[in-house]
Amino acid sequence: MPELPEVETVMRGLQARLEGRILRRAVVRRPDLRWPLPVNLAERLTGARVTSFRRRAKYILMRLDSGWSVLIHLGMSGRMLLEPIGRNDITLHEHIEIETDDGWRVGFVDPRRFGSVDLIETDREDEHRLLAGLGPEPLDDAFSVALLSAALAGKKTPIKSALLDQTIVAGLGNIYVCEALFRSGISPLRLAGTIPGARAKRLVPAIKATLTEAIAAGGSSLRDYVQTNGELGYFQHAWKVYGREGEPCPACPEQSLPCAGVQRIVQAGRSTFYCVRKQH
DNA sequence: CAAGAATCCTGTCAGC
DNA sequence: TGCTGACAGGATTCTT
Numbered sequence: 001m002p003e004l005p006e007v008e009t010v011m012r013g014l015q016a017r018l019e020g021r022i023l024r025r026a027v028v029r030r031p032d033l034r035w036p037l038p039v040n041l042a043e044r045l046t047g048a049r050v051t052s053f054r055r056r057a058k059y060i061l062m063r064l065d066s067g068w069s070v071l072i073h074l075g076m077s078g079r080m081l082l083e084p085i086g087r088n089d090i091t092l093h094e095h096i097e098i099e100t101d102d103g104w105r106v107g108f109v110d111p112r113r114f115g116s117v118d119l120i121e122t123d124r125e126d127e128h129r130l131l132a133g134l135g136p137e138p139l140d141d142a143f144s145v146a147l148l149s150a151a152l153a154g155k156k157t158p159i160k161s162a163l164l165d166q167t168i169v170a171g172l173g174n175i176y177v178c179e180a181l182f183r184s185g186i187s188p189l190r191l192a193g194t195i196p197g198a199r200a201k202r203l204v205p206a207i208k209a210t211l212t213e214a215i216a217a218g219g220s221s222l223r224d225y226v227q228t229n230g231e232l233g234y235f236q237h238a239w240k241v242y243g244r245e246g247e248p249c250p251a252c253p254e255q256s257l258p259c260a261g262v263q264r265i266v267q268a269g270r271s272t273f274y275c276v277r278k279q280h
Numbered sequence: 281c282a283a284g285a286a287t288c289c290t291g292t293c294a295g296c
Numbered sequence: 297t298g299c300t301g302a303c304a305g306g307a308t309t310c311t312t
Contacts, residue, residue, distance in 0.1 A: 157283060
């Protein structure tokens with residue numbers, strides 16, 4: 001499910017409901033996620049008060065008053081359940097269940113178990129091995145044309161793959177890379193080293209605008225919902241190319257060669273959607 | 281060293 | 297209806 005806009009949406013949902021709450025009960029049902037859960041996770045959660053939240057790339061950090069932060073990654077199929085306690089059956093694949101002092105239930109649900117949860121001291125969050133190597137946040141002012149250009153200079157990998165590399169820029173995934181490249185008119189096949197300059201000047205604002213609009217829409221929902229209140233994000237309706245193989249390119253006049261509509265190719269094992277006429 | 285493939289796991293959907 | 301294969305929002309680890 002989750003790229004940066006979805007993770008941001010989920011984090012805001014958790015924040016609204018959990019900030020200030022005391023966690024009364026925690027149950028780990030399956031510890032074998034992407035990495036084994038900390039053996040003392042339930043113990044660390046129980047009795048702690050939630051003080052604040054933060055998002056870094058596709059990770060959620062939930063800070064506790066005990067000085068520990070809970071690091072959450074939703075992987076490919078993870079989502080957070082948030083609902084009042086009471087006569088709710090345990091959801092399938094609900095690996096962690098937490099109850100708050102004001103009667104809410106928080107569930108970590110992840111069928112494919114590519115997600116992970118870990119503990120890290122709050123004042124050392126960024127030293128966590130999963131966060132330490134991450135590149136800049138794309139929505140920070142620090143993520144500039146100069147910074148991206150420097151990161152891409154000399155690279156021979158396609159720009160599509162480079163933007164999925166979380167050490168170059170942190171938080172983009174397959175959907176938003178396709179959308180940002182379409183928006184900036186850059187071919188996903190173009191080598192990353194040829195981006196610095198005029199193309200980077202288009203690409204950086206395209207990335208920022210794509211993400212900002214997606215967050216405003218509550219992210220994109222595919223098969224499952226992204227928001228903790230159970231509502232669907234609706235940015236999937238705004239996709240220009242992702243998942244639209246064979247459809248007319250929304251930027252090209254009809255039948256304008258060489259536009260053959262939205263094409264799907266595979267790069268580094270992942271689908272890329274683009275228009276050969278608009279993007280070069 | 282860097283780029284691509286294989287890998288983890290379950291669910292869903294298209295096609296036969 | 298049921299089976300099979302392709303594919304899925306990620307990211308590490310293994311091979312070339």
